[in-house]
Amino acid sequence: MSEKVKLTAKEKSELWIEGIVTVILLLMLNFALLVLINQMIAHNPGLENAIWGVKTNLTFGRGGFHLWSWSNLFLTMMAIADVIVVYWRLARRYRQMQMRHVIAELHYIADGHLDHRIKFEVNTELQKVVSSINALVDSTVNSMAEERRIEQSKDELITNVSHDIRTPLTSIIGYLGLIEDHQYRSDEELLKYTHTAYLKAKQMKVLVEDLFEYTKVKSTTTKLNPVRFNMIAMLEQLAASFELEAHKKHMRILVSGEPNPLMMEADTEKLGRVFNNLIVNALKYGQGGRHIFLDAQRIGSEVVVKVSNDGAQIPNDSLNQLFDRFYRVEESRSQETGGTGLGLAIAQSIIALHGGYIYADSSPELTSFVIHLPLKVGASLTDKPKHSNEEAGKSK
Structure with a gap:
């Protein structure tokens, strides 16, 4: 829990001096007023009689309590006013001291100590300023960290x-x-x-x-050109276009899905690039496999597409890095086949543009790339990524 501002010994002395000087000035003012009023009454007998008449005619409560003497009443009123003035003066000086502390903290942060935060609380509107300063520093630190990450990524x-x-x-x-x-x-x-x-x-x-x-x-300026289409029909067209190449590899491409037609909205050109990359990878690297499976299912408000093959298993240590730029499971083999290591990174970015996510799963029986897409571009997925490679990358 945040603490109040801790005043220095000098500041405490200033407050004491401020209070004492204020009290002395008020006592002098009160004394001067009393002398002035007494002189006015002494030179105006009618004024004294009027005050006496008011006092005797005004009573309060059942007991018939009379007013005090005018001097006691006046002294009480002056004492109350004096307390208010002293409190106001001390509170104003205390706020000024709080402001000095906030400015000192701000200068300390501005000198490059961006890990520092203003931890004390203030009782006035200044607290909003303190909270805003801390939020601004947090935002600046996050922006600088993101800028460093982007710069490192570029390098x-x-x-x-x-x-x-x-x-x-x-x-x-x-x-x-x-x-x-x-x-x-x-x-x-x-x-x-x-x-x-x-x-x-x-x-x-x-x-x-x-x-x-x-x-x-x-790029943040990349725009999609969404159209409504049948996902299963798209997968069937892709399977037909790769039929000859699959035959050369002694493999078959099988398409399944429901419902048929499975209508959804997406940028078909960019999605075609994703599926093209996944099928090419299955043909290149699915050694020993005989089948490539393309399956699309509508689950609630999203579409789940799986591109699988029954070839060689991908090592578990490599699954979380598959979508990293230039990553290759087997460097020498990828060089021979002409792989750049960018295909899956491109696929992940395209899926993210559609508001979806992609992850890989591999076992001795089947290696699958699973894509979750909303039925409509811009809609949010109800299901959260369970094997998201972005989350996995953060935990590495």
């Missing part, structure tokens, strides 16, 4: 992008250097070098495109 982004661009760029320069110096023995070897450089260039192109998409969906 990490630049570092990761530089690393991921440098790797293929080094290969491109190396192979083109061999070609430039005619360090090849046959046309087949020349073709091999150019093809490798071409693949590395495509890898850089994918990285740049993913990076651009990521910064776009993370």
Whole structure:
């Protein structure tokens, strides 16, 4: 519980001096008034008779109590007035001292001690000022922490992008250097070098495109273009578009859901990017799997979509980091397949733009990415995220 302002010895002395001086001045004033009134009465006998008449004619209560003498009544009134004046003077000086303490605390905070708060209480309207100062400092500290977090995030982004661009760029320069110096023995070897450089260039192109998409969906000015559509029909179209690639991987894509049609509102272009990333990941990294399951269910006022595969299990230690930028479960494998490590981060940002959330769950039998979306853009979900990767990230 907050304490009152603690006055210094000097301030207490000032209050005592203020009180004593005020009392002395009031006593002098009272004495002067008494002398003046006595002189007026002495020189005006009629005034004294009038006062006596009022006193004898006015009675109070059943006992017929008379007024005191005019002098006693006047002294009582002056004493009450004196007490009020002394209290007002001391209270005013005490408020001034409180203000000095608040200003001193404010200067201390302004000198860079942002972890300090004004902990004492004041009894006047000044308390609102104290509360506002503490709230302002809290807001400033939070803003500075968020700014540092964003700055650190930018630095990490630049570092990761530089690393991921440098790797293929080094290969491109190396192979083109061999070609430039005619360090090849046959046309087949020349073709091999150019093809490798071409693949590395495509890898850089994918990285740049993913990076651009990521910064776009993370921007606070990004707007959605929601339309009403059938989610199950959308999943069926995606399954058909990946049918040939799935056949090459000896996999089947199965779609299920209810009710059908499952009508909802969302930005289909951006959601298509999410499901495209998840299906591509299932095809690339679901080793040993034979099926990819696309399932959509309406549960209350939200839609739950699961993209699952029966391939290799994702380690539990990696589940909470899957949606981090540039994170790869297996670095070497991801480099070979051209993954940038931005796909799931983009997916999470797009789902968040729709007011939903996404998390991953993996077991030896099934690896699933579960998406919760409101039926309408802007609506709030009644169910809270149970496996939210954002919450999990905070607990790491």
